[in-house]
Amino acid sequence: MxxxxxxxxxxxxxxxxxxxxxxxxxxxxxxxxxxxxxxxQYFVRGQYCDILAVGQExxxxxxxxxxxEDRYIVQQMTRYYDALxxxxxxxxxxxxxxxxxxxxxxxxxxxxxxxxxxxxxxxIQLCSFKLHDNLSRLEFHLSNSDRQVILKAKIPxxxxxxxxxxxxxxxxxxxxxxxxxxxxxxxxxLQMRDRLLSFDLRMQEIKYGAGVRYGRGASKLCAQxxxxxxxxxxxxxxxxxxxxxxxxxxxxQILRINIGGYPCFTDHDFYLVHCPDKxxxxxxxxxxxxxxxxAKRLNDTFILGExxxxxxxxxxxKNFEILLEIALDNWLEKYG
Numbered sequence: 377m378x379x380x381x382x383x384x385x386x387x388x389x390x391x392x393x394x395x396x397x398x399x400x401x402x403x404x405x406x407x408x409x410x411x412x413x414x415x416x417q418y419f420v421r422g423q424y425c426d427i428l429a430v431g432q433e434x435x436x437x438x439x440x441x442x443x444x445e446d447r448y449i450v451q452q453m454t455r456y457y458d459a460l461x462x463x464x465x466x467x468x469x470x471x472x473x474x475x476x477x478x479x480x481x482x483x484x485x486x487x488x489x490x491x492x493x494x495x496x497x498x499x500i501q502l503c504s505f506k507l508h509d510n511l512s513r514l515e516f517h518l519s520n521s522d523r524q525v526i527l528k529a530k531i532p533x534x535x536x537x538x539x540x541x542x543x544x545x546x547x548x549x550x551x552x553x554x555x556x557x558x559x560x561x562x563x564x565x566l567q568m569r570d571r572l573l574s575f576d577l578r579m580q581e582i583k584y585g586a587g588v589r590y591g592r593g594a595s596k597l598c599a600q601x602x603x604x605x606x607x608x609x610x611x612x613x614x615x616x617x618x619x620x621x622x623x624x625x626x627x628x629q630i631l632r633i634n635i636g637g638y639p640c641f642t643d644h645d646f647y648l649v650h651c652p653d654k655x656x657x658x659x660x661x662x663x664x665x666x667x668x669x670x671a672k673r674l675n676d677t678f679i680l681g682e683x684x685x686x687x688x689x690x691x692x693x694k695n696f697e698i699l700l701e702i703a704l705d706n707w708l709e710k711y712g
Contacts, residue, residue: 389507389514390483392545394443398426400516400531401441401481405429408518408529409479411437414466421459428466435474436460439481447486450493453478453500475499481518490521507531543573547581550588553603556610564639565601565612568700572599575704578711591707598707599700600632614638616703619682621648630706638696682706 391397398416405413411429418425427439438460440453457476464472478500485502493500501520508515514531546566554562572590573579579598582589587602600615613634620629634649682705685698 389509391443391507394441397441397443397481401439402427404529408527411439412469414469418465420456420463420465423456423459425456425460428460430466430469431474431477433474434469434471435477436470436472437477437479439479442480442482444482445484445486446482447488449480449482449485450489450496450500453480454496454498457498477501479503481505543570544581547583549583550581553586553588553601554612557612561612561639565614568599568601568614568639568696571700572704576708592711596707596711597632598703616699617707618648618699618703619706621683630710635696635699 391400401408402413402416405411405427409429410432414428414430415425416427418428425438426441429437429439431437436457438453438456440449440456442449457478461472464470476499478498480500481503483506484504489502493502503521503526504519504523506517506519508517516529516531517525518527519525546569550569554565557565569581569588569590573581578592579590580592582591582594584600585602586605587600589597590599591597598617602613602615604611604613615632615634617630618633620631636649682702686695686702689695689698
């Protein structure tokens with residue numbers, strides 16, 4: 377749950393942004409409010425509606441979300457409804473003959489909003505929310521205009537916050553770096569970043585050319601993502617500092633390894649390539665299938681032990697997670 381929740385200076389919990397609030401409600405719309413989600417950030421006549429949904433009786437439902445007090449939310453929702461009524465989008469799913477359901481969700485409402493609603497004819501519900509710290513979990517409490525709690529939902533602590541360490545928001549540089557990737561690949565890299573930065577307080581994110589490194593300073597490194605460009609295309613490479621699979625080594629050696637195919641491999645056909653840090657020479661390439669056979673034959677217990685989970689794993693989608701944990705454990709052993 378990266379960047380979902382933050383603490384404020386007076387030790388109260390809050391969503392880190394309005395987008396984070398929208399993300400969480402969108403994912404839980406059916407279970408919490410029993411509404412069928414239709415579209416987020418729907419553009420109609422020059423305006424963006426936060427969430428459009430279908431109510432239990434097939435009526436139009438408009439949700440407007442605020443992460444802070446706002447005194448003009450009634451007027452805003454009125455304009456949205458007028459624009460939607462004029463264009464009637466999703467008419468095969470919405471019964472526009474039924475009274476709409478307009479829901480405003482915010483931490484609190486300005487007194488002027490209460491006054492505006494008092495003389496309004498549309499059915500607009502004002503629902504306030506709070507995040508409560510309940511021992512090992514957070515709870516989302518939603519209350520009606522009479523301040524009665526109408527629902528509670530659990531929100532697990534983000535891992536970094538549970539450990540007392542909050543992962544900072546990604547930089548604009550990183551977002552730009554990932555911008556050409558498909559959304560699911562962007563998410564994979566952001567999840568990797570979150571795991572790295574939540575692992576240890578000393579882990580740093582360091583801009584490095586057209587990429588980012590993770591470690592302590594310039595030399596005590598654990599991972600790297602790097603954008604390479606050619607005339608034909610751009611490619612994002614992912615590197616981890618991992619134990620060598622060289623059969624002739626006498627002692628444990630940590631090398632920068634290119635995780636070929638990440639993050640889109642879905643079977644065992646990804647590869648590990650030794651990439652010396654200060655040269656373009658790629659070195660020896662190890663196919664995963666070869667690495668498994670190699671590790672099975674090795675007498676070096678540190679290699680067999682560290683790569684055992686990779687050997688025993690029968691879910692290819694977990695391969696990278698296993699390699700990342702090996703890299704983190706070795707980083708902590710060497711530099712911790």
